Amino acid sequence: MNTPLTRLSPLEVRERAACMCEFGDVCSSYAPGHALHLIQARMASATPLGWVDAIVDAVDAASGVLQLRTLDGDLHVIWNAGGAALEAAAGTPVALHDAYGVLAIGGAQYNVVQYNVVQYNVAR
Template identity: 40%
Template sequence: MSHSPQPAQQLSACQSEHAMGCEKVGAGHAMHLIQQRVVSATPSKWLDAVVGTPIGDGWVRLHLLDGSAVNVWHHEALENLAAVGEPVGIHGVYKVVAVGDRWFNVLVEGELAA
């Protein structure tokens, strides 16, 4: 699965439109432009995963292809944005989940092997 980086200008326009209701910038909330740029600049750090069972309160378990699993949270319930079994990407360094062509800044419970 490929997670082609989007140009930062295009991404910031999409994300700012998407994050209109959230004034917080940080894990699980809106994504800062600098984070978008460093994610775009490090495409080799994407890890492939499959959406697992929703845990509740915005938390979802992602099953990575290496057999490990990680729980992630976003203020918009991720279970409403990605179906169980759907392939997604998670950036191993900058904690961003890619669902299709949309990126979400997430809070990660535990560590990712980048």
């Protein structure tokens, strides 16, 4: 006689999962703003017209939030848990791939999530 396997529903699994970056370790999640997935990096590199040049306007290293200003003057407020805010000081040139949520700082790429600038209180 076989005992039936108990399976967790996807909802239960998602509720129990926690990213290790919350505990000061390397990101274990590919959610927006966490670890950069290989497919995400490949899609961004395969679509070169999606990249936008920008300059870091302001950085809050404690929270991981960066404010970027494109060369057209558009403001983008992004967040990354993997240390992008530690790598880019104000005035640093960067590239942002809007469609795939990738930020390039020099040769390093980061998975980022963008805030709605209207909802995010940008102090200038």
